[in-house]
Amino acid sequence: MFVPTLMGQCTPEQQAYWLPRALDMQIIGTYAQTELGHGTFIRGLETTATYDPETETFVMNSPTLTSYKWWAGGLAKTVNYCIVVAQLYTKGVCHGTHPFIVQIRDEETHMPRPGVKVGDIGPKLGFNTADNGYLGFDNYRIPRDNMMMKNAQVLKDGTYVKVARHGKATYGTMVFVRVLLVNEAAFNLAKACTIAVRYSAIRRQCSPDSEGSELQVLDYSTQQHKLFICIATAHALQLNSTWLWKTFSDTLAAIKQGNVDTLPELHALSSCLKALSTADAASLIEQCRHACGGHGYMMSSGLPYLYAFVTATRTYEGDYTILLLQTARFLVKAYEQVEAGKPLTPTVSYLSQAFTGKKLPWDSSPDGIIRAFQALAAGKLSSTVKSLRKRLESGLSYEQAWELSTIQLNGAAEAHCRAVMSQNYKSEIERLTVNSSPNVKLVLQQLYKVYLYYWALERTGDLLLYTSISESDIFELQLRYEGLLKEIRPNAVGIVDAFDLRDEVLHSALGSYDGNVYERLMAEAQKSPLNAEPVNQTFHTYLKPMMKGKL
Numbered sequence: 001m002f003v004p005t006l007m008g009q010c011t012p013e014q015q016a017y018w019l020p021r022a023l024d025m026q027i028i029g030t031y032a033q034t035e036l037g038h039g040t041f042i043r044g045l046e047t048t049a050t051y052d053p054e055t056e057t058f059v060m061n062s063p064t065l066t067s068y069k070w071w072a073g074g075l076a077k078t079v080n081y082c083i084v085v086a087q088l089y090t091k092g093v094c095h096g097t098h099p100f101i102v103q104i105r106d107e108e109t110h111m112p113r114p115g116v117k118v119g120d121i122g123p124k125l126g127f128n129t130a131d132n133g134y135l136g137f138d139n140y141r142i143p144r145d146n147m148m149m150k151n152a153q154v155l156k157d158g159t160y161v162k163v164a165r166h167g168k169a170t171y172g173t174m175v176f177v178r179v180l181l182v183n184e185a186a187f188n189l190a191k192a193c194t195i196a197v198r199y200s201a202i203r204r205q206c207s208p209d210s211e212g213s214e215l216q217v218l219d220y221s222t223q224q225h226k227l228f229i230c231i232a233t234a235h236a237l238q239l240n241s242t243w244l245w246k247t248f249s250d251t252l253a254a255i256k257q258g259n260v261d262t263l264p265e266l267h268a269l270s271s272c273l274k275a276l277s278t279a280d281a282a283s284l285i286e287q288c289r290h291a292c293g294g295h296g297y298m299m300s301s302g303l304p305y306l307y308a309f310v311t312a313t314r315t316y317e318g319d320y321t322i323l324l325l326q327t328a329r330f331l332v333k334a335y336e337q338v339e340a341g342k343p344l345t346p347t348v349s350y351l352s353q354a355f356t357g358k359k360l361p362w363d364s365s366p367d368g369i370i371r372a373f374q375a376l377a378a379g380k381l382s383s384t385v386k387s388l389r390k391r392l393e394s395g396l397s398y399e400q401a402w403e404l405s406t407i408q409l410n411g412a413a414e415a416h417c418r419a420v421m422s423q424n425y426k427s428e429i430e431r432l433t434v435n436s437s438p439n440v441k442l443v444l445q446q447l448y449k450v451y452l453y454y455w456a457l458e459r460t461g462d463l464l465l466y467t468s469i470s471e472s473d474i475f476e477l478q479l480r481y482e483g484l485l486k487e488i489r490p491n492a493v494g495i496v497d498a499f500d501l502r503d504e505v506l507h508s509a510l511g512s513y514d515g516n517v518y519e520r521l522m523a524e525a526q527k528s529p530l531n532a533e534p535v536n537q538t539f540h541t542y543l544k545p546m547m548k549g550k551l
């Protein structure tokens with residue numbers, strides 16, 4: 001995040017000075033925004049940067065314990081510079097949070113600079129290869145030029161000058177990383193389902209009839225139900241990630257031309273896609289672990305590490321709930337635009353059907369299900385807006401009414417995102433397979449149907465509210481879904497092999513290409529330090545005295 005922020009928040013002159021040093025690893029930096037007391041609420045950050053025109057420096061301070069920077073990756077022992085997000089004060093006025101480049105360690109000795117307190121935050125659920133740290137300042141001075149001045153400046157005399165045309169220019173790095181995290185979710189879920197599907201083809205357990213041989217667990221319908229949605233979701237996330245990256249690039253190009261019109265939609269899309277992709281990936285990676293039984297619980301399976309790594313992405317770079325609420329904010333405005341007869345942006349154009357007042361006729365085709373997801377999203381948003389307005393009419397302020405409606409707002413945002421993801425998934429598959437062989441087309445279509453049927457069956461309650469789906473339609477869809485799993489089974493291993501993930505990348509005794517699961521599990525077990533000697537010294541110091549009643 002250090003380099004993207006230098007690129008996004010520095011003037012050309014500042015980039016010319018800092019970027020070559022950062023890219024050449026002459027300096028190592030991190031992005032220190034979160035504090036002990038605040039992560040979500042950026043406007044509540046307490047670290048201060050107060051401009052002193054006498055010395056043309058900013059004085060950095062951590063006025064409270066909760067103002068200590070907390071979490072930044074590499075901050076504890078690795079980096080010698082960091083980007084600090086602090087409340088900017090000049091001429092006695094606070095201008096809100098701004099980014100500053102701060103040297104925290106000596107470039108030669110790596111000792112912390114005087115006035116800088118830095119350390120490690122301690123062991124975490126995962127990410128323990130990263131030294132996430134804390135950072136406090138005690139009247140620590142940095143040159144005026146170290147304020148990143150692309151979007152705002154402080155002149156030598158302390159005059160504050162706003163440069164950016166849109167209020168949240170300083171939040172740009174977070175949008176960029178959120179876009180990257182959708183791809184990260186796809187990649188890590190692909191690893192987990194490669195491990196779990198390969199292992200499920202090797203693992204044999206139970207024989208339905210006493211004479212027969214034990215079945216591959218991949219032959220069980222319940223195992224297919226656990227795993228094939230993982231494969232389909234890995235594809236869905238990858239294709240949505242590519243689509244979002246293009247949306248991001250197009251928006252960035254427009255902003256460079258001075259046009260910020262598409263930024264709100266990009267913020268809404270990057271928020272909900274980052275939220276859903278990381279949450280789906282984390283829960284489905286855990287589902288892959290469950291599907292591997294006890295061996296899935298071994299560190300040597302690679303699955304615990306993957307889960308610990310990915311579950312963090314649901315929190316960092318914007319907590320799941322917070323980002324869905326950001327998307328909901330955009331959706332409520334879009335709803336009001338429909339009411340006012342104004343044109344809608346492409347990803348919310350389906351909202352006009354919220355005003356038909358009729359249930360969408362159920363159609364179980366892939367396109368019909370996507371339309372049903374859109375109707376569901378439009379319906380949930382419509383009922384959410386009605387709740388919001390009912391509360392406003394009762395005399396509550398907008399903030400109070402909004403807060404009381406946030407559970408429904410989150411549901412509307414999640415439904416919108418599912419509709420967008422489903423639409424993108426199917427249309428990208430169709431675009432990419434135009435010249436593919438019929439077999440490849442068939443398999444990829446089977447997978448996106450798994451995705452659509454799975455989520456339709458997960459949302460039958462909402463579909464009953466907003467479409468004409470009947471009890472028999474639901475029963476028929478369940479049978480069709482179960483039949484589809486059986487159609488995919490023969491290709492399941494080939495499909496995950498197509499992720500083309502090398503053993504060195506999977507780090508898994510269960511998922512290695514050669515399938516020698518049991519030999520690898522035993523080989524990994526031998527690496528345990530407890531196997532270094534036949535009798536551990538704790539026998540003599542604890543067990544034997546205890547058995548002799550001497551403890």
Ligand SMILES: CCCCC/C=C/C(=O)SCCNC(=O)CCNC(=O)[C@H](O)C(C)(C)COP(=O)(O)OP(=O)(O)OC[C@H]1O[C@@H](n2cnc3c(N)ncnc32)[C@H](O)[C@@H]1OP(=O)(O)O
Binds near residue numbers: 040172319
């Ligand atoms: C592999 C990578 C490893 C990464 C390791 C992890 C790094 C980190 O975690 S870095 C720290 C990440 N922290 C966060 O993501 C904090 C999340 N919080 C926020 O983004 C903000 O506090 C907020 C968006 C939740 C609220 O910000 P606030 O200033 O209070 O703004 P409002 O909600 O009042 O909205 C005002 C206005 O601004 C628009 N907007 C907000 N954020 C953005 C954005 N990023 N880009 C564009 N526009 C944004 C928002 O839509 C509102 O617009 P209007 O509705 O038109 O007023």
Ligand SMILES: Cc1cc2nc3c(=O)[nH]c(=O)nc-3n(C[C@H](O)[C@H](O)[C@H](O)COP(=O)(O)OP(=O)(O)OC[C@H]3O[C@@H](n4cnc5c(N)ncnc54)[C@H](O)[C@@H]3O)c2cc1C
Binds near residue numbers: 127315320
């Ligand atoms: C592995 C890891 C690496 C990280 N790396 C960095 C880094 O490099 N740099 C950096 O600056 N930060 C980093 N972070 C911090 C991260 O950005 C924050 O943890 C994240 O933004 C969430 O903020 P928080 O921890 O304060 O949680 P909180 O915001 O306190 O969330 C706690 C709970 O409160 C809820 N909540 C909060 N506000 C609201 C609201 N308004 N409405 C409804 N519910 C609300 C949340 O949904 C959540 O359920 C990292 C975090 C992790 C886990």
